[in-house]
Amino acid sequence: MRTYSGHSNAKASNRLYRTNLKKGQTGLSIAFDLPTQIGYDPDAPQAKGEVGKVGVPVAHIGHMNELLDQIPVDKMNTSMTINATAAWLLGLYVANALHQNVDIKLLSGTTQNDIVKEYLSRGTFIFPPDNSKRLIVDMVSYTVSKVPKWNPINVCSYHLQEAGATPIQEIAFALATAIDVLDAVKESGSVPAEDFPQVVGRISFFVNSGIRFIEETCKVRAFTKMWDVICQTRYNVTDPTLRRFRYGVQVNSLGLTEAQPENNIQRIVLEMLGVSLSKFARARAIQLPAWNEALGLPRPWDQQWSLRIQQVLAFETDLLDNEDIFDNSTVIEKKTQDLVDSAQEELDDILNLGGAFSAIDELKSRLVRSQADRVRKIETGELKVVGVNCYTESESSPLLENQSGQESILRVDPKVEEELVKEIKEHRKSRDSEFVNKTAQSLKQAAQGKDNIMQATIEFALAGGTTGEWADTLREVFGEYRAPTGIQGAIGHRGDELNPARERIKLISRSGRRPRILVAKPGLDGHSNGAEQIAVAARDAGFEVIYQGIRLTPEQIVNSAIDEDVDIIGLSILSGSHMELIPEVLNLLNSNNANIPVVAGGIIPQGDHAELIKLGVAAIYTPKDFEIGQIITDLVNIVEKSATVSD
Secondary structure, eight states, rough: BBBBOOOSSSSHHHHHHHHHHHOOSSEEEEEEEEHHHHHTTSSSSSGGTTTTTTHHHHHHHHHHHHTTOOOTTOOEEEEOOSSTTHHHHHHHHHHHHHHTTTOOOOOOEEEOOOOOIIIIOOOOOSSSSHHHHHHHHHHHHHHHOOOOOSOOOOEEEEEHHHTTTTTHHHHHHHHHHHHHHHHHHHTTOOOOOGGGHHHHHHEEEOOOOOOOHHHHHHHHHHHHHHHHHHHHHHOOOOOOGGGGOOOOEEEOOOTTTTSSSGGHHHHHHHHHHTTSSOOGGGOOOEEEETTTTTTTTTHHHHHHHHHHHHHHHHSSSSSSSSSSTTTHHHHHHHHHHHHHHHHHHHHHHHHHOTTTTHHHHHHHHHHHHHHHHHHHHHHTTTTOOOOTTBBOOOOOTTTTTTTTTTTBBOOOOOOHHHHHHHHHHHHHHHSSSSHHHHHHOOOOOHHHSSOOOOHHHHHHHHHHHOHHHHHHHHHHHHHHOOOOOOOOOOOOOOOOHHHHHHHHHHHOOOOTTOOEEEEETTTTTOOOOOHHHHHHHHHHTTTTEEEESSBBBHHHHHHHHTTTOOOOEEEEEEOEEEEEEEHHHHHHHTTTTOOOEEEEEESSSSGHHHHHHHTTEEEEEEOOOOOOHHHHHHHHHHHHHOOOOOO
């Protein structure tokens, strides 16, 4: 039983963890902030506005020691949602254990470490695919021998579903990633053949559970059946315990609604049931989002509510006391087998393309197409979402009415970033620079050669190296990667809902050229689903679209807008850094005398709207604004009003 949490700084997050453990939480699920996930220190220019927002910043061994203070790591199972910098965070975790004189063979937990889904959906990648695969292989081979209770990779289909994956795609993409990693470990020769079944047995999965209850139940039953077959036939694993489909779940966060957010509670409960009722395919660990995540960062009380949902199911109901209630169900068996057959066909296709790492461009395009179809169905009402496109009448919610005048979300104090910037500079002054430089050189040499990178990483952590320095050392060797956007080959599937915008754009285009829109994601937020769907719809309506992917600086955005002579800029931010990044874009436009209207979208609390409008934002769209056809029409209106289209 877990809640996925972490915010502000290591000390504040440690207090939260110890409080949740006292309330009955049975494992840690650590959320790291975006600079930590993408390899930047708090004082890096790229980290501005992002420190402590969506998780806890961990820049060096001191932060890890603070984060785990009074938490017995030899008895605790710790899940770390970390990917591009997974080797570094595991290195810090091991270094902390060594500081505590804990035998690292006792450490148990998981590093997510699924970089494929970062390229496809979540965006916290750093290095090119082959180099990233090498880091994963090194972690797998290191943990199997040194930290045998650790799950070195948690193949994560969770974010694939949020990026538009169908159940078939979710199963096939995830299994393709697991196969690619296991094949690479085998080919590396870093693990003796007799130990390879143990490698297979340490592979775990992290699955999304959506609202379609029967489909989700059958999906995890299909996952379980297919993984057992793969382990037997491809890797000759004879021990059935090593063939178990070991998976954890977070139920669907992006499916939670800003409109009538109280409905999210029943969504969370139903989605949890989909992965707990079938004993044959029951999740080993579940973490639940909070009811108000579509509004902003949940408070401790909101997280407690989600924990209590699990406890009620476990201790008050009889759902966990019986054998599998779906055995011999003709409905469940047929739907499960249909998913197995279709997912196997998709999996075979991916393997024929060279595997998950080689097929990233194609898989990304497939996801964008699937998401476009799903969003269109919501927009047209074919797929009903209560409170959003049907049953929208509502009484005022007492959950959102706070008598003290405070919002029903948690806000991170801006001073957190200031304090961490100061702290990281003091940390660099206080450490043994010669020792740091020596271990950094060893890290670089390991990356350039074929030595396992984990030992050098741990030594660098013990020396006081930082997250940014570790990542920069590897950037020098591996370079950085720009993932595909997937919008080029995407089919928007939209019809009449775009007609009003199409007709207006045709009239504008007669004056010389089509209107141009720059869709941009400033900061480190990599959740690009919304930006991609706006880009596809704008293109299909007739806009000339400039979309260069994620993680752009305000300077890059403004320079691109001016160079491309765009007529409107759309900024997408889901990380809570909108009050820092959007004003910076506006200021840079003003200083360059660029009269280009700016619209903003993402998880932007209502309390911030007035200030952003006052600063000059032309329109703001949040998750409740699901009618993309109307949004595109609004953008055309703003372009016409600004009169910036060239003759």
